[in-house]
Amino acid sequence: MEAIRLHAYGPAANLRLESVPDPVAGAGEVRIAVHAAGLHFIETLMRRGQAVGPHPAPALPAILGGEVAGVVESVGEEVPAELVGRRVVTSDVTSGGYASLAVASASSLATLPGHVDYGPAVAMNTTGATTFGLLELAPLSASDVVLATAAAGGIGTLLVQYARGAGARVIGAAGGPAKVRRVEELGADLAVDYRQPGWDKLVREAFGEVTVAFDGVGGELGQAVYGLLGRGGRHVVFGSAAGEWFFAGEEDAAARGVTVYDGIAHLLGREGGVGDLRARALDAAADGSLTPAVQAFPLADAAAAHEALESRNTMGKVILVP
Structure with missing residues (x-):
């Protein structure tokens, strides 16, 4: 072979x-x-x-x-x-x-269910399962303002689609013009280039405070994302593409009324594993609710x-x- x-x-x-x-x-x-x-x-x-x-x-x-x-x-x-x-x-x-x-x-x-092809199956097997696991920590509703970093990536793409389906207002942050265009194509209410200074100001001007943030980048971007959350906000951290994780201090988060979740710890410690999440992800690909x-x-x-x-x-x- x-x-x-x-x-x-x-x-x-x-x-x-x-x-x-x-x-x-x-x-x-x-x-x-x-x-x-x-x-x-x-x-x-x-x-x-x-x-x-x-x-x-x-x-x-x-x-x-x-x-x-x-x-x-x-x-x-x-x-x-x-x-x-x-x-x-x-x-x-x-x-x-x-x-x-x-x-x-x-x-x-x-x-593989139905007509799901091999490439999408690989994507949903882990990336899709991870997405559904993160959503367990922060269920979404039409009243939410959701911010996803790396929104043109595997998990980010799915989070934008899911949030739109839940009726939430959606902000996708991505790095570079091509990725921003991709986030716009996904239907985000606002797509911003986090490599450009002032991107967070654009978010505040358009939506005020964010209620849910999914961060797979970390570093300075993760800190800026955390700063956009209002009281009662939920910060779901699942990656460190920038090279370092960002988790807010417990005292600061408590003072601001923000709940911080470690998405990876949740997935690794989930009782019964993630088999049911994989099944949900593959079914979502099969019925077309997530692409x-x-x-x-x-x-x-x-x-x-x-x-x-x-x-x-x-x-x-x-x-x-x-």
């Missing part, structure tokens, strides 16, 4: 397309013919040899990636043969997802995909297509 392998930690250029032996499904596993593989920012850290949470740097040579959508091609022992031919998505790949074939545990599979944004790169261009993600020059969920 073809796969992207990493032989030395370092820049994206170290990711190389190679021919390697096909993986074999063991007991309780399936082999999937990959149609789309998800790319996550943490994989750019792993590529550099960094540990991610409790996980050490990958042993070399490595095939990165743990999330794919495709068709079950073969099954191992103790797995029903009727799974062969089924369209599935999983985030539990054990052989590496940047490949034309991947092995995953049979118990991790979700069947994930997907930016596809050929598998051979994995290095370019990593570079684009690291430089924040992507819009939507980044996938690799064998």
Whole structure:
């Protein structure tokens, strides 16, 4: 099979397309013919040899990636043969997802509903599930004024759509003219370029105070977003694309009457896992209530995909297509 392998930690250029032996499904596993593989920012850290949470740097040579959508091609022992031919998505790949074939545990599979294609399935499998998990912390209504950062990204795109569907007034903050145009196309009531000075003043002039803010960027932007929240506001933090997290101090938040939520801690500590969130996300894609944004790169261009993600020059969920 073809796969992207990493032989030395370092820049994206170290990711190389190679021919390697096909993986074999063991007991309780399936082999999937990959149609789309998800790319996550943490994989750019792993590529550099960094540990991610409790996980050490990958042993070399490595095939990165743990999330794919495709068709079950073969099954191992103790797995029903009727799974062969089924369209599935999983985030539990054990052989590496940047490949034309991947092995995953049979118990991790979700069947693709209806006409959902492979790229959107990968997007909704993790990004969509994360979005629904964040919305558990801050349910939205027509009385809300919602601000989403990185609004042209995978989660941001879904948050803008969901907030519009809830009848809320929606502000999408994105970096650069192209991304701002994308947020406008999504139907946000106001799209602002957070790279431009005074963007927060535009928000105040248009809406006054924000009631709910979803922040996946952090840093100075996260602090500015927090400053736009009025009394009773909810600040849901789920990322640090700027390189550092921003969480308001407890005393300051209490004095302002703002509730701060750690979205990632909520997802990791959620009782029963996130399987039901994945199902909701896939169903939302199937019924058309949410349309994930997907930016596809050929598998051979994995290095370019990593570079684009690291430089924040992507819009939507980044996938690799064998």
